[in-house]
Amino acid sequence: MSRFQVKKVAVLGAGVMGAQIAAHLVNVKVPVVLFDLPAKEGPKNGIVTRAVEGLKKLKPSPLGVADDAALIGQANYEEHLEQLRDCDLIIEAIAERMDWKLDLYKKIAPFVAPHAIVASNTSGLSITKLSEALPESIKPRFCGIHFFNPPRYMVLVELINTPTTSPEVLDQLEAFVTSGLGKGVVRAHDTPNFVANRVGIAGMLATMKEVENFGLTYDVVDDLTGKKLGRASSGTFRTADVVGLDTMAHVIKTLQDNLDDKSDPFYASFGTPAVLKKLLELGNLGQKAKAGFYKKVGRDVLRFDLESEEYVPGGQKADEVYGRMLRKPAAERLRLLRNAEGAQGQFLWAILRNSFHYAAVHLGTIADNARDVDQAMRWGFGMKQGPFELWQEAGWLDVAKMIQEDIDAGKALSKAPLPEWVFKGPVAEAGGVHTAQGSWSASAQKFIARRALPVYERQHFPEKLLGEALPDFATAGTTLHEDDAIRLWTLEGADRAPGTGIVIASIKTKMHAISPDVAEGLAQAVDIAEKDYEGVVIWSGDEPFSAGADLQAMLPAFMVAGVSAIEGAEAELQNTMLRIRYANVPVVAAVRGLALGGGCELAVHSARRVVHMESYIGLVEVGVGLVPGAGGLTYIARRAAENAATSTGKDILPFLTEGFTAAAMAKVGTSALESRKLGYLLDSDVIVPHKDELLFVAINEAKSLAKGGWRAPAKRLFPVVGRSGIATIKGSLVNMRDGGFISQHDFHIAGLIAEVVCGGDVDAGTLVSEEYLMTLERKAFCALIEHPKTQERILGMLSTGKPVRN
Numbered sequence: 001m002s003r004f005q006v007k008k009v010a011v012l013g014a015g016v017m018g019a020q021i022a023a024h025l026v027n028v029k030v031p032v033v034l035f036d037l038p039a040k041e042g043p044k045n046g047i048v049t050r051a052v053e054g055l056k057k058l059k060p061s062p063l064g065v066a067d068d069a070a071l072i073g074q075a076n077y078e079e080h081l082e083q084l085r086d087c088d089l090i091i092e093a094i095a096e097r098m099d100w101k102l103d104l105y106k107k108i109a110p111f112v113a114p115h116a117i118v119a120s121n122t123s124g125l126s127i128t129k130l131s132e133a134l135p136e137s138i139k140p141r142f143c144g145i146h147f148f149n150p151p152r153y154m155v156l157v158e159l160i161n162t163p164t165t166s167p168e169v170l171d172q173l174e175a176f177v178t179s180g181l182g183k184g185v186v187r188a189h190d191t192p193n194f195v196a197n198r199v200g201i202a203g204m205l206a207t208m209k210e211v212e213n214f215g216l217t218y219d220v221v222d223d224l225t226g227k228k229l230g231r232a233s234s235g236t237f238r239t240a241d242v243v244g245l246d247t248m249a250h251v252i253k254t255l256q257d258n259l260d261d262k263s264d265p266f267y268a269s270f271g272t273p274a275v276l277k278k279l280l281e282l283g284n285l286g287q288k289a290k291a292g293f294y295k296k297v298g299r300d301v302l303r304f305d306l307e308s309e310e311y312v313p314g315g316q317k318a319d320e321v322y323g324r325m326l327r328k329p330a331a332e333r334l335r336l337l338r339n340a341e342g343a344q345g346q347f348l349w350a351i352l353r354n355s356f357h358y359a360a361v362h363l364g365t366i367a368d369n370a371r372d373v374d375q376a377m378r379w380g381f382g383m384k385q386g387p388f389e390l391w392q393e394a395g396w397l398d399v400a401k402m403i404q405e406d407i408d409a410g411k412a413l414s415k416a417p418l419p420e421w422v423f424k425g426p427v428a429e430a431g432g433v434h435t436a437q438g439s440w441s442a443s444a445q446k447f448i449a450r451r452a453l454p455v456y457e458r459q460h461f462p463e464k465l466l467g468e469a470l471p472d473f474a475t476a477g478t479t480l481h482e483d484d485a486i487r488l489w490t491l492e493g494a495d496r497a498p499g500t501g502i503v504i505a506s507i508k509t510k511m512h513a514i515s516p517d518v519a520e521g522l523a524q525a526v527d528i529a530e531k532d533y534e535g536v537v538i539w540s541g542d543e544p545f546s547a548g549a550d551l552q553a554m555l556p557a558f559m560v561a562g563v564s565a566i567e568g569a570e571a572e573l574q575n576t577m578l579r580i581r582y583a584n585v586p587v588v589a590a591v592r593g594l595a596l597g598g599g600c601e602l603a604v605h606s607a608r609r610v611v612h613m614e615s616y617i618g619l620v621e622v623g624v625g626l627v628p629g630a631g632g633l634t635y636i637a638r639r640a641a642e643n644a645a646t647s648t649g650k651d652i653l654p655f656l657t658e659g660f661t662a663a664a665m666a667k668v669g670t671s672a673l674e675s676r677k678l679g680y681l682l683d684s685d686v687i688v689p690h691k692d693e694l695l696f697v698a699i700n701e702a703k704s705l706a707k708g709g710w711r712a713p714a715k716r717l718f719p720v721v722g723r724s725g726i727a728t729i730k731g732s733l734v735n736m737r738d739g740g741f742i743s744q745h746d747f748h749i750a751g752l753i754a755e756v757v758c759g760g761d762v763d764a765g766t767l768v769s770e771e772y773l774m775t776l777e778r779k780a781f782c783a784l785i786e787h788p789k790t791q792e793r794i795l796g797m798l799s800t801g802k803p804v805r806n
Contacts (some may be wrong), residue, residue: 004117004172006030006180010075010087012104014051017121017149018093023055023062024152026071027613027673028181028689033073033083048074062152064613064673077107084111089176091145093121096250101125102133109135117173119145123247124193124254128162140166143173146194147183148380149243153614156379157183158194175455182613182689184379184463186372192258193251195367196380199359199387201251202266206354206413207236208273213350214343218293218303223318224348228326230390232382237293239381241286245279245293252276265416266358275306282309318344330394338402352390353403354413359387361416364442371439371450374465389466392432397423421445434467459692460491461541473506473541480528485509486521488528491699502699503529506540513550514598514630516569519576522602529585535702535710536583538602539590539695545615548597549573549630551794563782570629570781573598574774577605577631582712586705590698592691596620596668600680601630607705607712609685610698617675618668622749623803625790628663629781633756634773636663639679640757641718652721653728660729660757664750717767720759729754745789745806752780 011022014036025032039046052074056066063069075083084090090112094100101120112118118138120130127144134142144160157177161170174185188194193201211221222235232239240248252272261267279285279292284304286292295302295311303314322344325336337349359373367373374386391399400422406412421427421442430447433440438449456462464470474487481488486508492501505525507518522538529536538545558566580587580602589595589606595617603609603617611617619628627633636659643655661667662678669675672687681687688697730751737747756776759768784790789806796804 004088004176006088006176008033008087010035010084010090012036012090012092012108013094013121014048015093015095017147017151018091019051019055020058020062020149020151021091021093021121021147022052022072023069024181026068027064027152027671030180031071031073033075033080033087035075035077035080038076038078044076044079045074048076058150060150060153061670062150064152064671065677068673077104081108081111084108084116085113087113088116089173090116090118091121092119096122096125096254098125098129101130105130105133109138112138116141117169118142119173121145121147123197123251124258126192126258127160127190131162131164139164141169143170144188144190144194145173145177146188148196149247154380155182155184156186156196156376157181158186158188158196158376158380160188160190160194162190171453174451175453178455179458179690179693182691184375186376186379187368188372188376189366189368191366192254195372196376197251198255198362198366199355199373199377200381201248201255202270202358203351203355204236204240204248205252205273206266206269206358207351208275209269209413210347210350210354212273214347216343216347217314217316219314219316220318220344221347223316224322224344225351228318228323229348230384234382241292241294243286244288245276245284245286249276249280265361265414269413275304278306278309279304321345322348330390331398334394334399334402350411353406353411355387356391356399357403357407357412357414357416357418360418360422361414363440364419368443369439369441369448370433371448371465371468374434374439378463385466388433392434393466396432397428432467434465436469439465439468458696459690460695462692477504481521481524483517483521485515485517486525488521488525490533498532499534501533502702503533503536504695504699505536505538507538507546508540509550511547511594512540512544512599513548513553514546514573514602515550515553516572518550519573523576523579526579526583526585526587530583533585534706535586535588536580537588537590537695537698537702538606539698541695543593544599545589545591545593545595546599546602547594548599548620551624552798555794558785563786566785567778567782570778573630574778577601578770578774581605581607582715583607584712586702586710588698588702588705590694591615591617591672592694595680597628597632598630601628601632601635604635604680605631607710608701609681610694610701611672611675611681611685611687612691612694613672613687613689614691615672615675616668616670617672617680618666618678619663620666620668622664622666622746622753623793624797625745625749625787625793626784627749627753627756627777627780629777631770631774631777633663633753633777634770636660636679637720637757637759637768637773638718638770641720644719652719653725656721656725656757657729660754663757664753715769717769719765720757720762720768720773722759722762722764722766724764725758726754729758743806745787748787749784752784756780 008031009025010033011018012035014034022032022034034048036047038044052069052072055062055069131139131142143165146158148154148156177183177185218237222238226233226235255270259267284291293304301314302311305312337345370388374388377383377386404418427440435447438447441448461473477489477491479489487506489504490501503525525536586607588608589603590610591603592612595603597620600617600619619632621628640652640656644652659679669678675681688694733750736742760776793804
């Protein structure tokens with residue numbers, strides 16, 4: 001199969017989804033042009049222009065960097081259809097009207113390039129019916145491509161073929177969406193609402209029905225159906241508000257219009273809930289209308305009361321006993337819930353039973369296999385486990401019997417029995433639908449392995465479901481050293497040639513905090529690699545990269561030996577950072593999720609950073625009343641000097657200001673792109689869209705650096721701005737303190753940061769070493785750790801997880 005290269009994408013429709021899809025394409029460096037109707041007044045591209053401007057205001061931001069909105073090309077159907085000829089992929093994302101879509105397809109067909117793929121982002125309309133408006137030449141290159149909202153953050157993309165879609169086209173698109181856009185692909189059958197919305201919206205409707213049955217309030221239900229249940233923290237009703245109640249109503253209507261009692265035995269439960277009807281009638285469409293099931297008034301969150309049609313005080317929590325039940329092992333958890341006497345426990349069992357029942361009855365028609373259903377619910381609805389995974393973990397046949405007993409007793413939403421394959425044959429014998437051979441296909445009546453497309457060879461450790469026999473990063477490969485803090489290992493086998501291969505350092509501590517043992521392990525990784533390998537990759541198979549230095553590990557030493565113990569630990573950590581920076585082999589930091597404080601310092605001292613798009617990098621020590629103490633401020637000063645050296649002007653202070661501000665204000669990049677803008681990533685660093693490709697790319701980057709004749713940077717002195725720079729920065733800090741923008745302690749900390757990054761009490765232009773600046777860092781760090789207000793901040797963070805402002 002020849003490689004499908006996407007040089008340019010057109011997105012048709014500048015509505016909420018179309019504009020955000022275009023934004024995500026820009027995030028991953030794919031040139032894109034966004035189309036819509038010509039405006040009736042003003043510039044013809046007015047509709048698209050307003051949509052692009054609107055992207056900058058959306059929260060959470062659809063753009064990695066707001067300024068990149070300017071990279072979205074703007075076009076309209078009247079003047080610019082010729083631009084479609086240059087596009088390799090055309091994504092239609094206009095309103096969910098079959099007639100409008102068919103009319104648009106006829107309009108664009110003459111301008112579609114002979115090789116281009118055309119795909120509809122419909123959330124539930126028939127892809128086959130949509131294809132009927134296209135010429136025969138385009139039909140093999142047409143399919144559904146259903147993104148989930150918001151497209152930047154939601155992993156799931158469903159691909160839906162028609163009977164005429166070329167298998168090669170679907171494979172090509174899956175490769176691009178996976179590696180190029182960083183998404184998880186599920187191939188859905190062309191049935192109403194496809195997989196995730198079919199199961200997920202049916203589940204939300206069933207939940208609303210059970211809420212009525214058990215007389216629970218929305219806030220209690222959200223407390224029960226959020227993180228405690230292993231689902232999205234927003235729960236049921238807050239999720240509906242975020243999605244938009246009009247959007248939800250449309251998806252429900254698709255179910256109502258395209259299904260009936262014969263095609264779906266649960267059809268009777270698909271009626272639009274009375275509360276949803278009322279909210280739609282009132283125009284309370286959820287978060288975008290600032291009112292839905294919930295409404296924020298000042299700092300208070302109110303909930304809607306259907307009986308009074310008013311908003312009443314919310315915030316009620318579920319009974320703690322059910323929180324304890326939900327922490328039990330799966331089998332015990334489900335038994336306790338089924339036998340619970342309280343309404344909340346009975347409600348939880350009912351919604352879980354309904355989800356198992358629905359997924360089993362419909363598996364054969366909506367999806368190729370059970371893996372697709374579970375992945376769709378994980379990636380599209382934020383569930384920790386899909387319905388089949390939880391069922392399997394709790395004991396397949398035991399749970400099946402409980403479900404069938406409830407069906408027989410008339411407690412379930414439908415009288416439809418569980419399919420025969422649930423109780424007899426391979427699934428019953430295997431104890432579930434996910435096995436080493438693959439996942440169960442109800443239509444094919446066999447276990448089906450994952451698709452073996454070349455793109456998945458880039459994923460050493462793909463996200464796996466319970467029961468699958470995929471490799472586990474914690475035990476894979478050959479272990480070179482392991483303790484409670486870190487594992488050093490390699491993917492290479494026994495046939496590795498001496499001097500080749502990469503040492504992988506995987507931090508094991510909680511939140512991958514950098515303790516003295518972790519620092520020692522990282523130095524050991526460099527030692528091992530320098531003797532017999534090509535390089536080191538610092539990577540862990542779970543998030544975060546590192547939340548920073550392990551303060552909790554330092555406190556006992558501080559209590560016993562005082563500040564001298566802290567100074568010794570800091571010096572060791574700084575030495576580790578310099579050991580990594582000046583290693584004789586390249587050290588690559590493979591960053592995913594949080595890289596804060598010491599985690600950020602570890603990344604910036606590496607030879608190269610390979611970073612997942614959704615990484616959040618920054619020096620945040622100010623939040624616990626400290627300054628960065630493991631080389632972070634030294635890095636800021638050095639980079640400012642290096643950047644100034646390449647400019648026409650030689651004043652370092654303008655280049656220092658942004659780095660100082662980022663550290664003093666504890667700024668964290670809200671994406672890898674913004675982290676680059678803050679200076680924590682360089683232009684040479686690699687941003688990877690898909691989290692599961694991070695290790696593959698990092699290993700190749702390390703090998704490439706080694707094969708290119710890696711040499712560590714030369715140790716050299718560099719100039720600092722000295723006391724005059726300190727005076728300038730402190731002058732602005734005085735204004736912030738006196739204006740009430742920062743506290744006196746914030747002022748004190750920021751002043752210490754200024755002293756370090758400016759090089760202390762020296763003349764402007766004085767040449768200093770990294771070791772000199774690190775000594776200043778340690779001095780400031782140790783002075784602060786003895787300060788009562790810093791100790792308040794540290795203890796507050798350790799006890800509550802939230803920063804203390806004092």
